[in-house]
Amino acid sequence: MTATAADLAALIERLSPHHVRALSAYQPGKPVEELERELGITGAIKVASNENPLGPAPRAVAAIQGALGSLHLYPDAGAWALRRALADRHGLDPAQLVIGAGSNELLYQLVLGFCEPDDEVVSHEAAFLSYRLAAGVAGRRFVAAPTSAARGCDVAALIAAFSPRTKLVMLGSPNNPTGSVLSRGDVEAILAALPDRALLVLDEAYAEYAARWPEVDHVDGLTLLARDPRVVVLRTFSKIYGLAALRVGWGAGAAPVMELLGRVGRTFNVGTLAQVAAVAALDDHDHVARSADVARRGIERLRAELAGLPGVTAYPSLANFVLVETGRPTAPLYDRLLRAGVIVRPMAAWGLPTCLRVSVAGDDQMPRVIAALRDVLS
Ligand SMILES: Cc1ncc(COP(=O)(O)O)c(C=O)c1O
Known part of the structure; x- marks a missing residue:
């Protein structure tokens, strides 16, 4: 007997928890090769996923070759060498560190480890989508404080959204997709208002880029750890170290908090190649410095070139991308850019239907990206 479509629909209805049916799956961008085939073009530039245009840290590539x-053998489940290297670099104890398959995995692990059924995950409307997803997958309520793309996090509105059920407050600094940062004063105010039973998760996936803007007041979450055990900092090797394909990120916090977080992690979640590459990448100072320079230069160039176009605002950013308010629906712009071989990220799924996010490309490719953007936005 073959199941009919109606049989399958009824089966899904019986099988799936309500909160899972309510989820919408992550919409990954199409691979470059697929788009090139579809459109009959070659040499497309992808500036849609905030990847490092300089490629992976060369020291990481060499370390992978040595580990093949x-x-x-199974990987080191405790990621000892990597935790030791990170602890030495940042003046922490290895017991304060947890390694994840990307920092994304740690967002899910935080919800699993700390949220009871009625607890809430709080962030804001212009925040990274994974915060909402991590809460939703676990059936926990996600509360988005009102804000705007121009504002990034509105601290007063965020604090007004706290309740006795608030358990995790997740904030990006720099935030994806706005590129905005939290100042030290912002974080002090948030911590002062944080409910007793809550953790503040500072997602600093782009921290090493922000360090290239010393004149802008922005928080470095690691400096707060010694003072406040309610802070958890997340960082990643996907961005400035150029290791997105390997899936390795880390979390830092008070040792007992991180011990709890470690309990709900999957065993062997981070492979050997990811671990050895991450250790080596930490010492690739030249690659980190060049990557941060390319990002800052690219952001300054993008913002300068788009300034003055009618209805267009390219927001300030301390990351490796710029959020562009185009003042019009982005679907036609996205299509025209595609045909010009430039793949950007439309922000409709993030609740920003008139915005595009454009990652910084390499210096050699930026002129093409800028020319295409100026052409479609003029
Ligand atoms: C703000 C932010 N946090 C976390 C991540 C996840 O990074 P990964 O899981 O690759 O470490 C990203 C990736 O784009 C991000 O933009």
Whole structure:
């Protein structure tokens, strides 16, 4: 007997928890090769996923080559060498560190480890989508404080959204997709208002880029750890270290908090190649410095070139991308840019239907990205 469509629909209805049916799946961008095939073009530039245009840290690539002979062994489940290297670099104890398959995995682990059924995850309307997803997958309520793309996090509105059920407050600094940062004063105010039973999760995936803007007041979450055990900082090797394909990120916090977080992690979640590459990448100072320079230069160039176009605002950013308010629906712009071989990220799924997010490209490719943007936005 073959199941009919109606049989399958009824089966899904019986099988799936309500909160899972309410989820919408993450919409990944199409791979460059797929788009090129569809459109019959070559040499497309992808500036849609905030990847490092300089590629992976060369030291990480060399370290991976040296580790290939041990692929038959399970990885170090405690990621000792990596935690030791991070602890030494940042003046922390290895017990304060947890390693994840990307910092994204740690967002899910935080919800699993700390939220009871009635607890809430709080962020804001212009925040990274994974915060909402991590709460939703676990059936926890996500509360988005009102804000705007121009504002980034509105601290007063965020604090007004706290309740006795608030358990995790998740904030990006720099925030994706706005590129905005939290100042030290912002974070002090948030901590002063944080409900007793809550953690503040500072998602600093772009921290190393922000460090290239010393004149802008922005928080470095790691400096808060010694003072406040309610702070958890997330960082990643996907961005400035150029290791997005390997899936490795880390979290830092008070040792007992991180011990709890570690309990709900999957065993062997981070592979050997990811671990050895991350350790090596930490010492690739030249690659980090060049990547931060390219990002700052690219942001300044993008903002200068788009300034003055009618209805267009390219917001300030301390990351490796710029959020562009185009003042019109972005679907036609996205299509025209595609045909010009430039793949950007439309922001409709983020509740910003007139915005595009444009990652910084390499210096050699920026002129093409800028020319295409100026052409479609003029
Ligand atoms: C703000 C922010 N947090 C976390 C991540 C996830 O990074 P990963 O899981 O690759 O470490 C990203 C990736 O785009 C991001 O923009």
